[in-house]
Each structure stands twice: as structure tokens, then as C-alpha cells.
Amino acid sequence: xxxxxxxxxxxxxxxxxxxxxxxxxxxxxxxxxxxxxxxxxxxxxxxxxxxxxxxxxxxxxxxxxxxxxxxxxxxxxxxxxxxxxxxxxxxxxxxxxxxxxxxxxxxxxxxxxxxxxxxxxxxxxxxxxxxxxxxxxxxxxxxxxxxxxxxxxxxxxxxxxxxxxxxxxxxxxxxxxxxxxxxxxxxxxxxxxxxxxxxxxxxxxxxxxxxxxxxxxxxxxxxxxxxxxxxxxxxxxxxxxxxxxxxxxxxxxxxxxxxxxxxxxxxxxxxxxxxxxxxxxxxxxx
Numbered sequence: 001x002x003x004x005x006x007x008x009x010x011x012x013x014x015x016x017x018x019x020x021x022x023x024x025x026x027x028x029x030x031x032x033x034x035x036x037x038x039x040x041x042x043x044x045x046x047x048x049x050x051x052x053x054x055x056x057x058x059x060x061x062x063x064x065x066x067x068x069x070x071x072x073x074x075x076x077x078x079x080x081x082x083x084x085x086x087x088x089x090x091x092x093x094x095x096x097x098x099x100x101x102x103x104x105x106x107x108x109x110x111x112x113x114x115x116x117x118x119x120x121x122x123x124x125x126x127x128x129x130x131x132x133x134x135x136x137x138x139x140x141x142x143x144x145x146x147x148x149x150x151x152x153x154x155x156x157x158x159x160x161x162x163x164x165x166x167x168x169x170x171x172x173x174x175x176x177x178x179x180x181x182x183x184x185x186x187x188x189x190x191x192x193x194x195x196x197x198x199x200x201x202x203x204x205x206x207x208x209x210x211x212x213x214x215x216x217x218x219x220x221x222x223x224x225x226x227x228x229x230x231x232x233x234x235x236x237x238x239x240x241x242x243x244x245x246x247x248x249x250x251x252x253x254x255x256x257x258x259x260x261x262x263x264x265x266x267x268x269x270x271x272x273x274x275x276x277x278x279x280x281x282x283x284x285x286x
Contacts, residue, residue: 034067036074041067108266116265118258125253129246136244141197141211146189147204147232148180158229165231166220194238194248204230212239 032040049066050059129136152158164176180187197211205225208214215237223230238245246253277283 034071036071037078039074041070045070108269111269112262112265116258116262120254120257124257125250126246128257129249129253133243136249138238138240138242138244141215141237141240142194142245142248143197143200143215143237144190144192144194144235145200145232146187146235147200147230148185148187149204149228149230150180150183150185151228152183161229162222162231165233190235192247194245197237200232204232206230206232215239 030042030044032042033046034041046063046066050062054062150158150161152161161176161179164172164179167173177187197215200206201208205223206221207223215234216239218234218237221232221234223232274283
């Protein structure tokens with residue numbers, strides 16, 4: 001048995017024996033090289049930390065350091081176990097539970113990565129959406145819109161821009177786009193994307209007291225601040241507490257369906273493994 005009193009000489013002997021054991025034919029066994037209370041340190045533990053190519057001096061130093069660290073750690077651990085309350089000593093049980101959970105999770109995730117069908121059609125998503133409308137109620141007012149702002153003080157120019165903007169003619173729309181491009185005024189167009197109305201209010205100085213009453217009455221709206229004139233066209237709106245547009249929650253629905261498939265796959269896997277173990281008589285109730 002190795003103790004701190006053995007010093008470098010004992011560690012050197014261990015290192016020499018270790019190298020001989022590694023070089024010898026056959027299994028030299030796995031004797032203990034140190035003891036701390038009811039725990040022992042074995043040759044196999046040293047083999048993992050002492051490289052084969054090390055010199056005898058280096059092997060001795062590494063062996064001594066490893067053994068000394070292990071003994072010191074065991075002393076502190078023994079004292080902790082001796083003095084801690086029962087509920088604190090249950091940490092080992094919790095660690096083992098955590099280890100089992102990690103292993104199970106890693107295996108199931110690997111299975112899911114190999115076996116899960118990730119193809120979800122629009123029809124499947126729409127069917128789920130229609131059957132679970134209560135889960136897709138809006139919490140905010142949302143809009144689709146197109147808007148731009150013009151930094152222009154000349155009233156005749158602003159009037160011309162407004163006339164082009166309000167026109168339904170394609171040539172007028174094209175002329176407006178050319179004018180805006182020439183004056184460095186980009187058009188913000190949400191197109192098929194829905195945005196919270198609060199985001200619009202943060203960018204455009206609209207005077208709105210009650211969005212629920214105000215939004216349904218709007219089409220094209222102009223607003224001004226001290227520098228710019230804003231031209232806002234509301235394409236569509238949905239009020240809070242109403243049904244969310246399907247495109248807005250499409251990815252959420254897809255994630256829900258994939259998670260359902262994942263849970264079903266894991267449940268089938270567990271049942272199959274259990275039944276297989278029963279059939280092979282690997283498990284039984286005694």
C-alpha cells in the first residue's frame with residue numbers, strides 16, 4: 001500500500017512496476033496501489049495517467065503526484081460524507097439519476113435524428129391549425145402595410161407625390177417609385193409579413209388613441225413630424241383576440257407537429273425495447 005510517507009521512492013517503485021506490467025505478456029492483474037478509508041486506487045488508474053514513453057524519473061513524478069492528489073481528495077470527501085446531513089449525502093443518488101437521464105436523453109436524441117420523418121406538408125399544418133384555432137389567438141394587433149417618408153417642404157411637390165400615391169394607375173405608381181428612388185426615399189413593404197402595430201407606431205407618428213376602433217377605418221393615411229411627411233397604406237389588419245393568420249404561425253405549427261411525432265417515436269421505441277426484453281426473458285417480475 002502506498003501512503004504519503006513512502007514519498008518519491010514508493011512512487012518510483014510503482015512507476016517501474018507499472019512499466020514492467022505494461023511491457024509484460026499476459027494480464028498482470030490490477031492490484032491496489034493506495035487506500036483511503038474504504039476506497040482503493042488501482043494499477044489501471046495509474047496506467048491512464050503515466051504515458052508509456054515517459055522516462056522512469058517522469059513516471060515516478062507523475063505517479064507520486066497522481067496518488068498524492070487522489071489521497072488528499074479522498075480525505076476531504078470522507079470528512080464531507082461524515083459530517084453532512086443525510087439529505088446532503090443523497091447527492092450521490094441525485095448524480096446517478098442525472099447520469100441515467102443524460103444517457104437516456106442522448107440515446108433517444110440519436111434515435112430521433114435517425115428515424116424522425118421531418119417532412120410536413122401544408123395540408124397537414126392547415127388541418128392542425130383549423131382543429132386548434134383556440135391555440136392561435138392573437139395577443140396584439142398586427143398589420144400588413146406599405147409606407148415611405150419624404151423629406152420635402154415644398155407643398156406643390158408634396159401634392160404631386162400624394163396624387164401619384166393615391167392613384168390606382170400603374171403608370172402613376174411607377175412614376176412615384178422612380179421619384180422616390182431619385183430622392184433616396186425607400187419604400188417599406190411588409191408584403192406577406194405581418195408586423196405588430198406597435199412597431200409601426202414606433203416608426204411612424206400616427207395619432208391613434210384606440211387601435212381597435214382606428215385600424216378598421218384606415219386605408220391610406222398621411223402623417224407628419226417636424227421634418228418628414230409619411231405616406232402609409234394599410235393592406236390588411238387583424239385585431240388582438242382574433243384568429244392569427246396561418247402564415248404567421250406556420251413554423252410554430254410545424255414545430256408542434258414534429259414534436260408530436262418525436263414523442264410518439266420515443267414512446268414506440270420504449271415499448272418495443274420493453275417487449276423485446278420480455279420476449280428474450282432479459283427482464284421479469286420475481
